[in-house]
Amino acid sequence: MKKGITWFLGLSLIFLWSFTSKVSNDLSDIQDPTIDDIVKSYKKAIVDWPKPNIDKGVKWSEFSSIKRDSLYFVEQDRPDVVLGKMLFFDPKLSKSNQISCSTCHDPEMGWTDRRRVSIGNNHLLGSRNTIALYNIADRQAFFWDGRAKTLEEQASGPLGAHHEMDMEIKSLPSKLKKIKGYQPLFKNAFGDDKITYPKIVKAIAEFQKTIKSQPSRFDQFIDGKYNALSDQEIYGMHIFRTKARCMNCHNGKNLTDESFHNIGLTYYKREYEDLGLYNVTKKPEDVGKFKTPQLRDLLLTRPWMHNGLFDDLEGIVNIYNSGMHMIDPKPEQKLRDPNYPVTDSLMQPLNLTKEEKKALVLFLESLTGTKYKMRRPEFPTQ
Numbered sequence: 001m002k003k004g005i006t007w008f009l010g011l012s013l014i015f016l017w018s019f020t021s022k023v024s025n026d027l028s029d030i031q032d033p034t035i036d037d038i039v040k041s042y043k044k045a046i047v048d049w050p051k052p053n054i055d056k057g058v059k060w061s062e063f064s065s066i067k068r069d070s071l072y073f074v075e076q077d078r079p080d081v082v083l084g085k086m087l088f089f090d091p092k093l094s095k096s097n098q099i100s101c102s103t104c105h106d107p108e109m110g111w112t113d114r115r116r117v118s119i120g121n122n123h124l125l126g127s128r129n130t131i132a133l134y135n136i137a138d139r140q141a142f143f144w145d146g147r148a149k150t151l152e153e154q155a156s157g158p159l160g161a162h163h164e165m166d167m168e169i170k171s172l173p174s175k176l177k178k179i180k181g182y183q184p185l186f187k188n189a190f191g192d193d194k195i196t197y198p199k200i201v202k203a204i205a206e207f208q209k210t211i212k213s214q215p216s217r218f219d220q221f222i223d224g225k226y227n228a229l230s231d232q233e234i235y236g237m238h239i240f241r242t243k244a245r246c247m248n249c250h251n252g253k254n255l256t257d258e259s260f261h262n263i264g265l266t267y268y269k270r271e272y273e274d275l276g277l278y279n280v281t282k283k284p285e286d287v288g289k290f291k292t293p294q295l296r297d298l299l300l301t302r303p304w305m306h307n308g309l310f311d312d313l314e315g316i317v318n319i320y321n322s323g324m325h326m327i328d329p330k331p332e333q334k335l336r337d338p339n340y341p342v343t344d345s346l347m348q349p350l351n352l353t354k355e356e357k358k359a360l361v362l363f364l365e366s367l368t369g370t371k372y373k374m375r376r377p378e379f380p381t382q
Helices: 002-025 035-042 072-076 079-089 151-160 169-177 182-190 197-208 217-222 231-241 313-322 331-336 354-365
Strands: none
Touching: 035 231, 072 079, 079 182, 079 197, 151 169, 151 197, 169 182, 169 197, 182 197, 217 231, 231 354, 313 354
16 A cells, blocks of 8 residues: 555656646746746757747748768769869869969868958959858859859859959860860769860869768757757857847758848948849849858858958847848838838847847857868879
8 A cells, every 4th residue: 555655656746847847948838037947948859949939921940950971081082072172172274273163162261261252363352252162052042142043053153254263164174175184083973084064063063062061069959968058058049049030031950041131231322232132133122132141150151241241240140130221211212213222021120138149149159060171182283
């Protein structure tokens, strides 16, 4: 009898303990949750996390972690990747024989050049910041204005651009044919030693697909290592998902919606003006829209934004905190000028406190994995 009573009491205590635990970790049941309450609510499987604040009609996906690429070294030995890597680093693909893809996409600099805008042929300046190549295989459109729809198109763009590599596209295959060391590489990659332009950009694209982020502390946290993030960083993640409204655009595995938005940085009819997606579509509603960048490896890829004018995360958080609608046109202005840009409705004043902004920055910093290191190959010279 005593054993039965003891057994019953034990089960009752376990039940009560588990119920109390669930209630204390559920923010919806707490009227004014403390930071400690918020932190506890995330130290569990991601399916049980508090739901993010997402605007009606917004398509989004939950965070997910990335894993260390166990096939990386196998992929690096693939003949098409070996060739693509050679072509990516070889300056002979430029008219001057001085500029390669790696000039702007340097693995030692987070696959960017760390400049506000790129420098190319004859030291001509580009108009936009170099986008890092991390996880580029996951992109659905390329460049800040989305003008390229495939990786091959993306690889081709800088080769012929006057202010970048300035290569005469039609003459590039014959230029490489004169370098005998390239013929066996093309044969290994494509089955014959014929060098063509489609093969050149295909090989470069295949190499770029191997450029991936390394897992960060953020990924470790998602996977159950709950001491990987500090309490402040976890709180910052909560702000990111809720009050700061970041997940309306920055969600999923790479923290991007793969879409285009005007966040108020068009500089319309002023210095630094850039009409973004409008230059591709010619639709007035696309003026000032730029591709949502992924947020992985932020600390390796500064400066940020399409114009590279921002190298301080606190400053960027302040921009979003303002809502950026102070520059929207008045109705009569929009009527006179249909192209007058309007800031995206997803941008709203956030009224973040100093503590919330600090925590948000700390979370953003936690998204950076280990720095990428890659030796430059010895490419054919004759």
